[in-house]
Amino acid sequence: AQKVTQAQTEISVVEKEDVTLDCVYETRDTTYYLFWYKQPPSGELVFLIRRNSFDEQNEISGRYSWNFQKSTSSFNFTITASQVVDSAVYFCALSEFPMIKAAGNKLTFGGGTRVLVKP
Amino acid sequence: DVKVTQSSRYLVKRTGEKVFLECVQDMDHENMFWYRQDPGLGLRLIYFSYDVKMKEKGDIPEGYSVSREKKERFSLILESASTNQTSMYLCASSLVGAHEVTDTQYFGPGTRLTVL
Numbered sequence: 640a641q642k643v644t645q646a647q648t649e650i651s652v653v654e655k656e657d658v659t660l661d662c663v664y665e666t667r668d669t670t671y672y673l674f675w676y677k678q679p680p681s682g683e684l685v686f687l688i689r690r691n692s693f694d695e696q697n698e699i700s701g702r703y704s705w706n707f708q709k710s711t712s713s714f715n716f717t718i719t720a721s722q723v724v725d726s727a728v729y730f731c732a733l734s735e736f737p738m739i740k741a742a743g744n745k746l747t748f749g750g751g752t753r754v755l756v757k758p
Numbered sequence: 759d760v761k762v763t764q765s766s767r768y769l770v771k772r773t774g775e776k777v778f779l780e781c782v783q784d785m786d787h788e789n790m791f792w793y794r795q796d797p798g799l800g801l802r803l804i805y806f807s808y809d810v811k812m813k814e815k816g817d818i819p820e821g822y823s824v825s826r827e828k829k830e831r832f833s834l835i836l837e838s839a840s841t842n843q844t845s846m847y848l849c850a851s852s853l854v855g856a857h858e859v860t861d862t863q864y865f866g867p868g869t870r871l872t873v874l
Binding site for chain 1: 800
């Protein structure tokens with residue numbers, strides 16, 4: 640069975656500090672996808688990034704960066720120079736590769752990490 | 759842009775009532791999903807559908823049913839609402855890509871349901 644663990648339930652930082660969110664996953668599959676979503680106070684989950692298990696390159700998008708390490712089953716997310724608008728709950732999720740259509744691309748979510756950025 | 763809409767942002771119902779939560783997507787996605795979100799538990803899959811009239815149970819289907827009569831619409835039904843179904847409900851949709859490759863799920867704004 641798949642499992643995603645986000646050990647940090649809440650992180651509080653002051654604006655302009657960097658913040659790293661940890662994500663550790665478990666899966667028996669060799670092919671899978673990892674995701675990060677942001678949920679601002681408005682409630683809607685916003686897709687941030689998708690990574691497949693074959694691609695271990697780190698990625699940077701503006702102030703966001705992701706570190707995927709297959710050897711430790713981790714997919715960590717760093718916000719550099721945090722801003723108040725980064726305050727949200729962030730979810731890491733895992734999806735196995737569906738071999739049949741009926742399996743769908745079900746996501747297994749971690750419990751989420753609430754990030755509070757203070758001015 | 760993908761747009762997923764849900765019929766209500768907030769809903770208050772009484773124990774025993776039948777409750778309908780509606781979700782509509784405008785991107786011709788094959789897959790649609792219903793999740794519930796509870797503090798500390800993340801999102802848990804209730805049901806999903808990969809085609810019209812097709813449905814599959816997720817991790818926590820008890821107490822819920824679903825209906826997908828049209829491709830763009832996926833309804834979640836609480837036959838007899840109970841207080842432990844008080845939660846945030848999120849709908850999502852996704853494509854099925856070539857060779858059944860998994861694709862990104864896009865979420866609606868959520869419905870916060872309170873059952874008294």
